[in-house]
Amino acid sequence: MFKKYNFSAGPGKLPESVLKRMKLELTDYHGLGLSIMEISHRDQVVLDLIDQTSEKIKQILELDDDKRVIFLQGGGTMQFHMVPLNLSIENDCVDYVDTGYWAEKAIKVAKELGRNTYISGKSHTSIPKNLKIRRNAKYLHLCSNNTVMGTQWKSFPETNCPIVADMSSDLLSKRINANDFGLIYAHAQKILGAAGVTIVIVSDKLLEHSSQLVPDFFRYNTHILAKSNYHTPPIFAIYSIDCMLDWLQDEAGGIEAIEANNSIKASKLYNFLDDSKIFNSPVEEQSRSKMNVIFHATNDDAGKNFMCYAEKNGFLGLKGHRSRGGFRASLYNAVTISDVNALIDSMHEFESNCG
Ligand SMILES: *Cc1c(COP(=O)(O)O)cnc(C)c1O
Numbered sequence: 001m002f003k004k005y006n007f008s009a010g011p012g013k014l015p016e017s018v019l020k021r022m023k024l025e026l027t028d029y030h031g032l033g034l035s036i037m038e039i040s041h042r043d044q045v046v047l048d049l050i051d052q053t054s055e056k057i058k059q060i061l062e063l064d065d066d067k068r069v070i071f072l073q074g075g076g077t078m079q080f081h082m083v084p085l086n087l088s089i090e091n092d093c094v095d096y097v098d099t100g101y102w103a104e105k106a107i108k109v110a111k112e113l114g115r116n117t118y119i120s121g122k123s124h125t126s127i128p129k130n131l132k133i134r135r136n137a138k139y140l141h142l143c144s145n146n147t148v149m150g151t152q153w154k155s156f157p158e159t160n161c162p163i164v165a166d167m168s169s170d171l172l173s174k175r176i177n178a179n180d181f182g183l184i185y186a187h188a189q190k191i192l193g194a195a196g197v198t199i200v201i202v203s204d205k206l207l208e209h210s211s212q213l214v215p216d217f218f219r220y221n222t223h224i225l226a227k228s229n230y231h232t233p234p235i236f237a238i239y240s241i242d243c244m245l246d247w248l249q250d251e252a253g254g255i256e257a258i259e260a261n262n263s264i265k266a267s268k269l270y271n272f273l274d275d276s277k278i279f280n281s282p283v284e285e286q287s288r289s290k291m292n293v294i295f296h297a298t299n300d301d302a303g304k305n306f307m308c309y310a311e312k313n314g315f316l317g318l319k320g321h322r323s324r325g326g327f328r329a330s331l332y333n334a335v336t337i338s339d340v341n342a343l344i345d346s347m348h349e350f351e352s353n354c355g
Contacts, residue, residue, distance in 0.1 A: 005339050008317025009147055009292060010169070011189040013334040017251060018243050036239045041232045050228050053238055056245040057199065060255055061178040066204045070220065071197050071228040071238050076102070076168045079185040079198060080109040083164050086210045086220050087183070088138040090114040095137040095161065100124035101148035101323065102166060106141055126284035127153050137161050139182055145170035147190065148321045150294030150328065151287045156180065162206055170291050171199065172248065173333055174259040182206045191291075191332045193240030197233075248333065258333050265331045265340045266290035272344045278302050278351050279327075296326040302354060303327075309350050315343055 006013040029036040032045065039045050054069035063069070072078065083106070088094050094115045096107045099122075110117045120140060121128030133140050139162045145152040147169040156163060162182025171186035178184060183202045189195035200220065207221055216222045216230075223230050228238075252258050270288060273281045279295045281288065297303035303326070310318050320326035329343060 002314055004314045004316055005342060006316050007329040007331070007335065007339075007343065009190070009321065009328055009330045011195055012191060012330055012332040014193070014240075014244070015247050015251070015334040018240075018247050018334075021243055022240065037236050039235070041229055041235060046233075046235055047227070047229065049235070049242060050233065050238060053242040053245065054228070056242070056249075057201070060172065060245065060249070061176070061201070063201065064179045067179065068200075068202050068204060068220075068224045070200050070202075070223045071233055071241075072200055072223060073196060073198070073234055075195075075198055076166060076185065076187045077105070079166065079200070080106040081113070082200075082218055082220065083139070083141065083183065083185075084110045084113050084115050085214045085218055087162075087164070087206065088115055089211050089213070091116055093118065093134050093137045095120040095133050095140045097128060097131060097140070097142040098122040098124075099127065099143055099146045099149060099151055101321070102146060102168070103141075103143040106143070106166065110141075124149050125151070125282060126287040127151055131157055131159075133157070133159050133161050139164045142166070145173075145289050145291050147292050147330075148324060150281075150283045150289045150292045152289035152291065154286065162203075168198075169330075169332075170289075172255065172258070173262050173291055175255055188237055188241055190330075191244075191334075193244050194237045196237035197241065199241070252333065261337060262290050262331065262333070265335065265337055266293065268337075268340055268344060269293050269329060269331070272347065276347070276351060278306075278354060279347065282326075291331060293329045293331060294320065294324070294326060295329070305354075306347075306350055310346065313346050315346060 027035055057069050084094060092115055094110050095118050098104060098107060098119045107117060118134055120133050121131040141164045143166040164183045165181055167184050167186040169190040173191060185198055185200045187198040202220055270281060273279050273295050278298055281295050283294060297306055318327050318329055320328045
């Protein structure tokens with residue numbers, strides 16, 4: 001088969017060895033003669049799977065004892081709702097950083113739910129500095145990596161206000177002090193596995209005063225108490241995360257090695273863009289995402305031609321987000337340095353042919 005390079009923004013690339021393992025285990029999970037998809041969610045096998053997956057996350061992120069890790073459905077989008085519902089009540093002050101697209105979607109929901117919503121910083125081409133966080137804000141919400149705008153936080157605000165972070169497109173791509181956050185959420189399908197499951201990491205403390213008025217299903221505490229098994233969990237998607245965590249630790253060399261690799265990939269591509277006569281990056285240098293590299297062609301014709309050229313040469317998923325146009329190369333954990341080298345070589349060749 002002709003080699004394809006997957007630079008899709010999401011669902012994103014998974015390592016070949018993980019897909020092979022899943023294929024191998026698909027009809028016979030751990031010698032049980034059944035697929036993981038066919039086993040009851042009340043069976044010890046599934047309880048163990050959920051338990052071991054959350055333990056691995058706790059270990060990799062070195063989480064404190066008061067942190068809970070749960071697996072929910074409903075994607076990042078449901079978290080836009082669950083965060084204000086659980087951490088505030090109507091008219092409460094909640095602060096948001098508006099870095100565009102995904103951040104804006106979260107803000108819209110907080111407003112719809114009648115929260116006193118304040119934009120503590122706003123910029124769509126860089127990460128805003130000097131945030132003004134209200135003293136009575138219940139939380140500060142930010143999107144750690146903006147998949148659409150191509151911006152990423154390199155360090156996080158120092159504040160007593162609990163920080164809630166949407167890390168859907170960069171959790172486990174680098175080391176973070178996860179204990180500094182009140183709540184972190186990340187769906188699986190950009191970096192960590194198959195769509196259908198969202199990881200939520202939350203401090204017990206933060207939920208102590210959470211409203212009793214919220215229906216059971218939408219309360220974090222319900223799912224914490226039920227150990228992510230309040231109703232049928234997305235077992236296969238959780239299993240995919242479990243496989244990815246094994247890959248991260250055993251094959252990719254752990255989170256530090258992943259981080260180093262991700263930095264190399266991104267700097268190679270940004271360096272190329274900065275030197276290019278045809279392509280350029282619109283994102284402020286210090287705010288550039290290592291996960292989603294946004295770029296534009298300096299003229300429309302070159303842009304159209306490059307799209308065809310890239311697809312013909314096996315580079316998939318490079319089309320920019322539908323709201324923005326242009327191009328986007330997503331360099332998630334499974335994308336290799338050699339994938340990025342191949343992309344750069346191909347862009348180089350395109351540029352020479354144009355000139
Ligand atoms: C893709 C994405 C979402 C949306 O997630 P769904 O699972 O489709 O609801 C939210 N936040 C970020 C940062 C994303 O990249």
